[in-house]
Each structure stands twice: as C-alpha cells, then as structure tokens.
C-alpha cells in the first residue's frame with residue numbers, strides 16, 4: 001500500500017487540516033505525531049527507505065524500535081494536505097531509543113519538528129502510564145487558552161477548575177485535569193521533561209504564553225480534547241471580558257454529583273472552596 005493511501009495517514013492529514021481550519025496553526029506553529037501500529041507499518045513497508053541515524057536529543061528507551069508519523073520542522077499545517085510528502089515524515093527509533101531515522105517523507109529535506117523531544121517523551125510517559133493505549137500527541141497554538149495564561153495563576157488547580165466550570169462536559173472529557181508548564185524555552189529536552197512529567201497524570205498540558213499539548217488514544221479523541229479545552233477557554237475569555245465576577249457557576253457539589261452520575265473520578269484537589 002502507498003503511504004498516502006493508508007488510513008492512519010489520511011486521519012493524520014485530516015486532523016492537521018482541521019487544526020489549520022480552527023486557526024490554531026499560524027505559519028509553522030504546532031506539530032502532530034502518531035505512534036504507528038505494527039500492522040500499519042507492515043502495510044506500507046515497501047515504500048520505506050531509511051536515511052541515516054540522527055540523535056533525538058533525549059532518550060526514550062521504552063519506545064525503542066517504534067515508528068512514528070510526525071510533522072516536519074518549519075513545515076506549515078496549512079500544507080499538510082496540499083504537499084504531504086514535503087510536510088511530514090515517518091521515522092523509526094533505534095534499539096536504545098536515542099536516535100531516529102527518516103524512512104519516508106520530507107522529500108525536500110529537513111527534520112522532524114523541533115519539538116521531537118517533547119513528542120517522544122510524552123509518548124513514552126503515556127506508554128508507561130497506560131500500556132500503549134495512547135498513540136497521538138498534538139501540539140497547537142489556540143488563542144483563547146494562550147490568552148488565559150496571562151491572567152490566571154499558572155497552576156494545574158486554577159486552569160482545571162476554571163475550564164471545568166465553563167462547560168458541563170469538560171470534567172467528563174478531561175476528568176484527570178490539566179497540567180501547566182511555566183514559560184520555558186521551547187524545542188529542547190528541558191521543556192520535554194517538564195511536559196512529560198505532567199503527562200504522567202494528565203492528558204492536557206498547557207505551555208504558558210505558547211500553546212497546548214494533548215494526548216489521546218486516536219486522532220478524533222485527541223483533536224476533540226484540544227477542541228473542548230479551547231472552546232471552554234473561549235467561553236472564559238468572553239465571561240472575563242464582560243465581568244471579573246461570575247454571577248453563578250457550577251459549584252464543587254455539582255461536580256461531585258456529575259462525577260457520580262457519569263462514572264468519572266474528579267480529584268478533590270480541583271474542588272477547593274473558593275469562598276474560604
């Protein structure tokens with residue numbers, strides 16, 4: 001099978017284009033990766049031609065020999081469906097999880113995203129935390145969530161609680177909550193370590209004054225998670241633009257009832273008493 005005909009590649013391209021249409025990917029902003037299933041890589045193996053090994057810039061031993069589909073450094077989400085072979089690639093990791101090689105794509109040269117260490121360390125954190133259920137890591141620059149990082153305290157508790165309050169579905173969609181990384185220089189190992197530490201507990205990590213990382217089992221769930229967080233942030237921006245004080249909201253007792261009825265566990269650390 002041709003790489004571009006494979007369903008996982010089609011889903012990757014649709015997700016990237018959906019993100020572009022949402023306005024989350026100005027210029028070369030954002031990046032997307034998918035941990036390819038063994039049967040999916042076998043189906044396209046005839047088209048793979050491995051290049052030279054290069055260092056990842058960190059080590060992810062739990063992901064040794066895994067294959068990933070991942071956007072290219074400096075490439076535009078806008079072009080993913082228009083010029084797929086130029087915009088993303090398939091990479092393979094070596095048997096130590098320290099080096100990668102490009103096996104398909106990026107036909108005009110280049111490297112995987114500058115956030116390769118963050119993507120792979122997040123994949124590894126999820127792999128170790130939930131036994132390989134998650135396959136997608138998605139980084140975007142949605143404006144409302146970024147705007148909130150200038151006005152809310154940069155804590156997991158504040159972001160989780162404020163975004164949960166903005167739409168009843170939120171605690172059901174991200175019951176574990178949201179982690180927050182303070183402002184850091186992007187693109188290296190340090191921010192990758194900080195983010196993957198949060199990904200051990202959460203499926204969403206916000207980078208202050210920069211964007212969001214989401215993790216999920218498939219493209220729909222991961223994109224839907226990003227979309228839900230950003231929609232909730234948009235509502236909060238609208239509310240705060242009208243008034244600094246909510247007249248009414250969902251109270252901790254409401255969240256506890258919701259948790260019971262929907263069968264989710266909502267950690268008490270997010271249900272603090274705001275009036276105390």
Ligand code: 2HA
Nearest residue numbers: 028029030031115186
């Ligand atoms: O340019 O979003 O964080 C891609 C990015 C870097």
Ligand code: ZN
Nearest residue numbers: 029030210211
């Ligand atoms: Zn970014």
